Amino acid sequence: xxxxxxxxxxxxxxxxxxxxxxxxxxxxxxxxxxxxxxxxxxxxxxxxxxxxxxxxxxxxxxxxxxxxxxxxxxxxxxxxxxxxxxxxxxxxxxxxxxxxxxxxxxxxxxxxxxxxxxxxxxxxxxxxxxxxxxxxxxxxxxxxxxxxxxxxxxxxxxxxxxxxxxxxxxxxxxxxxxxxxxxxxxxxxxxxxxxxxxxxxxxxxxxxxxxxxxxxxxxxxxxxxxxxxxxxxxxxxxxxxxxxxxxxxxxxxxxxxxxxxxxxxxxxxxxxxxxxxxxxxxxxxxxxxxxxxxxxxxxxxxxxxxxxxxxxxxxxxxxxxxxxxxxxxxxxxxxxx
Amino acid sequence: xxxxxxxxxxxxxxxxxxxxxxxxxxxxxxxxxxxxxxxxxxxxxxxxxxxxxxxxxxxxxxxxxxxxxxxxxxxxxxxxxxxxxxxxxxxxxxxxxxxxxxxxxxxxxxxxxxxxxxxxxxxxxxxxxxxxxxxxxxxxxxxxxxxxxxxxxxxxxxxx
Numbered sequence: 001x002x003x004x005x006x007x008x009x010x011x012x013x014x015x016x017x018x019x020x021x022x023x024x025x026x027x028x029x030x031x032x033x034x035x036x037x038x039x040x041x042x043x044x045x046x047x048x049x050x051x052x053x054x055x056x057x058x059x060x061x062x063x064x065x066x067x068x069x070x071x072x073x074x075x076x077x078x079x080x081x082x083x084x085x086x087x088x089x090x091x092x093x094x095x096x097x098x099x100x101x102x103x104x105x106x107x108x109x110x111x112x113x114x115x116x117x118x119x120x121x122x123x124x125x126x127x128x129x130x131x132x133x134x135x136x137x138x139x140x141x142x143x144x145x146x147x148x149x150x151x152x153x154x155x156x157x158x159x160x161x162x163x164x165x166x167x168x169x170x171x172x173x174x175x176x177x178x179x180x181x182x183x184x185x186x187x188x189x190x191x192x193x194x195x196x197x198x199x200x201x202x203x204x205x206x207x208x209x210x211x212x213x214x215x216x217x218x219x220x221x222x223x224x225x226x227x228x229x230x231x232x233x234x235x236x237x238x239x240x241x242x243x244x245x246x247x248x249x250x251x252x253x254x255x256x257x258x259x260x261x262x263x264x265x266x267x268x269x270x271x272x273x274x275x276x277x278x279x280x281x282x283x284x285x286x287x288x289x290x291x292x293x294x295x296x297x298x299x300x301x302x303x304x305x306x307x308x309x310x311x312x313x314x315x316x317x318x319x320x321x322x323x324x325x326x327x328x329x330x331x332x333x334x335x336x337x
Numbered sequence: 338x339x340x341x342x343x344x345x346x347x348x349x350x351x352x353x354x355x356x357x358x359x360x361x362x363x364x365x366x367x368x369x370x371x372x373x374x375x376x377x378x379x380x381x382x383x384x385x386x387x388x389x390x391x392x393x394x395x396x397x398x399x400x401x402x403x404x405x406x407x408x409x410x411x412x413x414x415x416x417x418x419x420x421x422x423x424x425x426x427x428x429x430x431x432x433x434x435x436x437x438x439x440x441x442x443x444x445x446x447x448x449x450x451x452x453x454x455x456x457x458x459x460x461x462x463x464x465x466x467x468x469x470x471x472x473x474x475x476x477x478x479x480x481x482x483x484x485x486x487x488x489x490x491x492x493x494x495x496x497x
Binding site for chain 1: 372373374378379382393394396397399400401402403404405406407408419430467
């Protein structure tokens with residue numbers, strides 16, 4: 001540690017923006033605890049996230065999850081240097097559970113409080129495990145998000161483009177559904193595609209008129225529908241269709257990312273979010289990285305999906321430079337970086 | 338009351354959404370039906386533009402189920418029940434959105450538990466071709482019949 005660095009802070013992070021109740025304790029870059037109480041069990045009969053259930057179960061889970069995080073980390077509330085909490089974007093009812101809890105804990109233990117943008121958490125997650133210097137490009141791909149950012153420094157983020165309709169993860173899920181495959185679609189397509197020919201069917205790669213870095217996945221959804229209606233289902237192997245569909249989605253993601261690499265002359269690339277678990281995407285990224293001499297970083301999966309460690313991490317630097325949220329910190333359904 | 342509109346392109350589908358927006362009132366519920374890729378989200382983008390929102394704010398809320406937009410003329414609650422297929426939903430807690438200050442637009446309306454709302458405007462999107470769609474508007478309740486009346490059919494493309 002250089003003299004310029006402050007001693008690492010001990011931060012409690014809280015995240016309740018969607019279906020997972022999460023709490024983490026971070027000491028600098030060291031994850032002392034990272035607890036995610038996935039509500040999958042509760043939601044599985046619905047196949048998704050049910051908002052009222054979500055906020056109700058956040059209420060039920062928030063105290064045990066925070067207790068568990070503190071216990072695993074072996075720290076008491078009074079040891080902490082601050083509390084970081086997701087303030088948005090997400091469902092307001094769900095976010096408020098985390099925000100209210102964070103405020104109560106911070107007030108009770110007389111700790112500084114900081115509200116964190118969930119997207120900043122994802123953006124910086126790779127820096128927990130790797131030394132990723134600025135500037136870098138970050139492709140955030142999940143069931144709910146598909147966006148491309150450039151991070152020039154802490155707090156200096158620029159949104160280059162985002163999906164205009166479906167998220168990439170959603171395109172996988174809905175494609176799997178049209179092909180009569182199971183859930184979660186992303187994983188099923190990934191598996192099938194391994195023995196399929198990605199050049200068997202040529203699905204269109206959409207370009208978006210409004211922004212060269214924007215994504216659109218509704219066209220490929222419609223193209224798959226047309227394909228299945230016009231071709232006899234038996235004319236093609238489902239593995240080949242899955243591989244071709246997956247390839248089109250990955251092509252669209254990589255095309256924008258590599259366009260940004262060329263235009264902005266940034267050779268450091270981070271891919272975050274649940275879809276970064278896709279094996280073909282990881283393979284294509286590594287190949288592109290080797291071919292073009294890029295530094296490619298992919299956080300481990302527990303830091304890719306929603307988690308509170310990334311919230312603690314993004315909150316820590318803000319607290320270190322003296323930023324504080326006031327006691328009237330609210331929750332924000334839509335929030336841009 | 339039932340009325341059919343036609344759209345030749347995603348742009349025209351959006352335009353119908355934009356035209357509908359100023360006719361809506363606080364508490365209005367709009368149901369959307371149609372297969373994947375039929376143009377439901379596209380229509381909501383037009384509706385949002387008509388509310389004075391940046392239509393780029395509107396993406397599919399399938400993952401989060403609800404996206405709340407507060408920056409327009411009225412709050413817009415964009416709800417997507419796609420993931421609820423096959424589930425037995427008795428209490429969703431969505432009632433808070435209905436009959437309030439904002440407009441609720443609900444994709445995959447049929448997955449809403451029966452009896453949740455009694456009056457609404459249902460718009461069904463069907464494929465006429467790769468780009469062309471037919472929008473079938475059916476109003477439940479006098480207030481929604483008036484909306485459909487006011488929207489008219491002018492500009493709806495017809496076969497020669």
